[in-house]
Amino acid sequence: MNHRGLIVCGLALLLTVVWSNPAFADNPPHDGNYTATTDSCAGCHRTHTGSGAGLLKNTSSYNLCMACHGVTSGGANTDVKDGIYVAGNLPLKGGGFITAKMNTNLSASATTGAVTSKHAVNGMTGYTPGTIWGIGAINSGAGTTFSLECYSCHDPHGKSGAGGTATYRVLRSVPRYVTGASNVPFTVTDVITKEYTIKDPTGRYYGENYPATNDTNLTDNTKITTLTSWCSTCHTRIHGTGASGATNSGDSIFAYRHPTNGSNITNSSANGAPACLTCHIAHGSRAVMGSYSSAVPKPGRAEGGGVYLDSALLRIDNRGVCEICHNK
Amino acid sequence: MTKPNSKRGSRLTRLIILEFLSLVLVANVAAWTYYLATHKPLLAALPVVEAATRSVAPHYLFSIQGIPEPVGVTVTPDGSRIYVAESGGERMIRAFDRDGKQLFSFAPPNTQPLNRAPVYLASHATGKIYVTDRLRHAVDVYDAGGNFQAAIKPPVNDGWSPLGIRLDGDRLLVTDVTQGKHRIVQMNKDGRLALLFGREGNGTGADELWFPNSMVVDARGRVYISDSNNARVQILDSSGTWLATLRGFSLPRGMTIDAEQRLYIVDGIGQIVRVFDVAGDDPEVLFEFGDYGAGDGEFNYPNDIAVDTTGRLYIADRASNRIQVWAY
Numbered sequence: 260m261n262h263r264g265l266i267v268c269g270l271a272l273l274l275t276v277v278w279s280n281p282a283f284a285d286n287p288p289h290d291g292n293y294t295a296t297t298d299s300c301a302g303c304h305r306t307h308t309g310s311g312a313g314l315l316k317n318t319s320s321y322n323l324c325m326a327c328h329g330v331t332s333g334g335a336n337t338d339v340k341d342g343i344y345v346a347g348n349l350p351l352k353g354g355g356f357i358t359a360k361m362n363t364n365l366s367a368s369a370t371t372g373a374v375t376s377k378h379a380v381n382g383m384t385g386y387t388p389g390t391i392w393g394i395g396a397i398n399s400g401a402g403t404t405f406s407l408e409c410y411s412c413h414d415p416h417g418k419s420g421a422g423g424t425a426t427y428r429v430l431r432s433v434p435r436y437v438t439g440a441s442n443v444p445f446t447v448t449d450v451i452t453k454e455y456t457i458k459d460p461t462g463r464y465y466g467e468n469y470p471a472t473n474d475t476n477l478t479d480n481t482k483i484t485t486l487t488s489w490c491s492t493c494h495t496r497i498h499g500t501g502a503s504g505a506t507n508s509g510d511s512i513f514a515y516r517h518p519t520n521g522s523n524i525t526n527s528s529a530n531g532a533p534a535c536l537t538c539h540i541a542h543g544s545r546a547v548m549g550s551y552s553s554a555v556p557k558p559g560r561a562e563g564g565g566v567y568l569d570s571a572l573l574r575i576d577n578r579g580v581c582e583i584c585h586n587k
Numbered sequence: 588m589t590k591p592n593s594k595r596g597s598r599l600t601r602l603i604i605l606e607f608l609s610l611v612l613v614a615n616v617a618a619w620t621y622y623l624a625t626h627k628p629l630l631a632a633l634p635v636v637e638a639a640t641r642s643v644a645p646h647y648l649f650s651i652q653g654i655p656e657p658v659g660v661t662v663t664p665d666g667s668r669i670y671v672a673e674s675g676g677e678r679m680i681r682a683f684d685r686d687g688k689q690l691f692s693f694a695p696p697n698t699q700p701l702n703r704a705p706v707y708l709a710s711h712a713t714g715k716i717y718v719t720d721r722l723r724h725a726v727d728v729y730d731a732g733g734n735f736q737a738a739i740k741p742p743v744n745d746g747w748s749p750l751g752i753r754l755d756g757d758r759l760l761v762t763d764v765t766q767g768k769h770r771i772v773q774m775n776k777d778g779r780l781a782l783l784f785g786r787e788g789n790g791t792g793a794d795e796l797w798f799p800n801s802m803v804v805d806a807r808g809r810v811y812i813s814d815s816n817n818a819r820v821q822i823l824d825s826s827g828t829w830l831a832t833l834r835g836f837s838l839p840r841g842m843t844i845d846a847e848q849r850l851y852i853v854d855g856i857g858q859i860v861r862v863f864d865v866a867g868d869d870p871e872v873l874f875e876f877g878d879y880g881a882g883d884g885e886f887n888y889p890n891d892i893a894v895d896t897t898g899r900l901y902i903a904d905r906a907s908n909r910i911q912v913w914a915y
Binding site for chain 1: 658674816818856
C-alpha cells in the first residue's frame, strides 16, 4: 500500500472513531438512541393511563430503577443500594444508599457497613421527604422540603450531556421538579471514560477526581469543578467562592461559607478551594461521626440540640476532610 | 286415597332438603374453621383439578407474606417445598411448605447480609438446591435441608458472574453476565463448562444478549432465554442454534414451563405473566394474568416464577414482599 492509501485508511479510521464516539455512549435504555418509530416508550410509560408521575405505568419510580440497579443487579452492574459495581465488586464513586464499601478511617482496606447519611429517595423503607439545604435566594430560610426521586437527578432517557450527548451518569442540567430556586441550569460535560468506581485500591474515597496530598494519580480539576456547579443548582447558597469564608454573604444562616469553586485545588494546602465532591459523595456514606461532629446541627437549627450521627455524605470519618488540606 | 303416599312423599322431600341443608351447614362450618385456622380458603387445600382447556388462566390462591423483596423462587417437583431468595432484609434463602408455612432459612456459610446476594434458584430431583449469588459470583449448592454442600466455579476462570440458573436433568444451565461476555453456559455432570449461546450486545444480532436473567427447556429440548435488557425471549434448539424470538415484553425476567408445556414469562415492568403454548412447532399466545397493584393477584415488580407438577404457580412479587400462589 502506498503512502496515499495509508493516509486514507488512517483518516477513515480516525473519522470512524470520532463519529462513533463509543466512550460517550451508554447502554440501553439510557443511551438516548431512540429512533423516529421507537418502541421503547411503551416499556415504562402509559400516555393516558399512567399510574405514576411522568406518565409512568407504575407509581414507584424507585422500584422501577431497583429492578436493575438493586441488590441483585439483574440488569446492570451498578448496585446502588450496596454502593458496589458488581463486576469486580468495587466501590461505586457515589457510595451506597443502604450500605457502602468505604475506607473512611484511612486504614489499609475498605469495609462494608450501613450508611450513616444519604440522599434518601422516595420509595426507600421509612422514607420521609428531606430538605434541600441552602436552596433559593439570600435569607430564604434553611431550605425547602422536597421529595427526591432517582429521576430528580438522573435522566433515564440518556443524552442529557452537553449538546445532547449521552453520558454514563445521565445527570440532568437541573434536578427535575425542583422549584423556588435561584439555580442556574448546568449541563455536566461528561468524562471521556466511564468512571463508576473509585481508583484507590484501599477503598479510600478522598482524593477521587481531585488531587490531594496523598493522591498523585488524579490531576483533572475540570471534572470536579463542573460538578460543583451542578450541585449548586440546588444547594445554591452553600456554594462559596473566593473569600466567602471571610465575607458575610448577608444570609442569616449561610453567612460565612467555605469556598467550593474548586479553584487552585492542585495546592493541597489551605490556600486551595475544594469542590463539593472533594469532601462529599452523592449517594450515601458510611463515615462515622464522633462527639463534636455528631453534635453539628442541620442548617437553621440551634446549636446544642442533640446528637445527630449524620455523616453529611462526608468521605472520611469525623472531620478528616478538613485535616487532609489544613493539616493542623 | 293418595294422601298417605303424598304424605310419605312430602316427608321424604323434607328429609332430603334437611339432609342437604345439614350438609351445607357442615361444609360451611368446615370451610370457616379451616379459614380461621389457616387464613386460606378451603378450596386451596383441595386437589388441583386440571383445567378443561389449556387456554384458561389460573386463579389466585393466596400469598406467603413478609419476605423482604423476594427475587427468586423454585419448588420441588412434588410441590412439597418452596425455596425463596430474598434481596432485602437478611438476604436469606427461605424454605416453605406447600401451605406457605416457613420451615427454615439458610445462607452461605461465613457470610453476612452485606456480602451476599442470592438471586435465582433451581431444584434437582435429588432434593439439592442450586442458588446463584450476585455479589459472591457463585453458584452455591445446598441439600434439601439447607446445608451448604459446595460452590460451583468453572475450572478455567475467564469470567464467572452467574445470574440465572436452570437444571435440565443433570445438565446445569447458567446465564453468565460477566462484563463483556453475557452468555449462556452449560455444565455437564463431569463439571466441564461449555458455551451454549450468546455474546454481549444490544440485541442487533440474534446471538446478542444483555443481562439474560433466566432460561428454561421445553419437552423437545428447546431452550428459551429471557434476554431481559433487550426486552425479548430468544428460542434455541437443543444444540444452541437460534430458532426464533418472542417479543412484546417490557422486562422479561423469570420463566418456567409446566407439564402441559405452557411457557410462563414474568414481565417485571409490565407487571404481568405472559403464557405461551410451546407444545407445537411454534409458540402460540395462550393468555396473560396479573396487573399492577398490591391487591390479591396484582403484581408489584414481579421477578421470578416456578411451577410444580400439579400446576401450582409461585411468583416472586418483589416490591410487595410476598410470594403469590396461583393454581388452575
